Amino acid sequence: MVMDLSFSPLRSTASLDLNVNPDLREDELVVPPKEYLESAEFMELQRKLSEKPNHHDERGELMEEMDRLSTENKELSQMITVMCENYNSLRKQMVDFVNEKKRKSDQSSTQSSSTDDNGSWNKRLKEDDPGAIKEPKISTVYVKTHPFDTSLIVKDGYLWRKYGQKVTRDNPSPRAYYKCALAPSCPVKKKVQRSIEDQSVIVATYEGEHTHPMEATPSSNVRSGSAGSAGKQGGRTMTMDLTRSTTSRLNKGMLGRTMDETPQQLQQMLVDHMASSLTNDPKFTAAIAAAFSENMHEGININPPH
């Protein structure tokens, strides 16, 4: 199934927004980005819907618009396919590279300390806790966000308390430091920073393992700034939780934990998930229904004048 986004006001972003949350709840609202709601394109669509239409022309226009959007949808589908192919190719190269590196470091029997942040974090943590025998578990998660979304929010089902923010040398984006809200009983920390290569990608580095189950209200896991800054998010984004082991096929595919997904399968999973996310959102469906109801009500007059 290829999701037809022709009717979706989200089409300009949803088609390529890979930032989906497999665990999205029905009570979590998915709204179009604020930028889209304020865009000229959306205003124009709204204006068209609210205008007293010349029924025949309007229908013709709508059919044309549908054709245009269908074409656009096909093009976007092709783009996703190409992206998936590229992703798989790059990932394979990366895995090969990492394996090669690991082999070499094993051979030289040197303690491999990565040059990235995790390495320094590990070192620091070991110093903090000399009694620690086992290295804390470090995992890095990449989360695609809406390009306009400037917040550093990674919804992962846990409650976090922000304790610092820094601008690092090699990345103009600030890095935020979080501790698990249940600290000190739960020692987990995370760092969140936008990718230097792709500002729409948030890189979250987790250290340690939670000693407690997920919070019951994942939507509140990270407060968005001092409550008042919530509006800055500009619109909800769906986040992809890559940390959970009980991942859906989608997660497996996107994380690359299995390499056996074809681009078509990946694309299918993405599209299916976007479709279910949208249709599961009562506000979104209600808004669409209302818009169409209004339009159809005027366009299809059951009691034609004389």
Added chain:
DNA sequence: CGCGTTTGACCAGCGC
């Protein structure tokens, strides 16, 4: 007023 975020100060590791 409580709670969580913000942000400047402080600390420690590292390289020169």
Added chain:
DNA sequence: GCGCTGGTCAAACGCG
């Protein structure tokens, strides 16, 4: 020893 950098602390601040 000094400066740079990343990580953490804690007082100030703001919102509900």
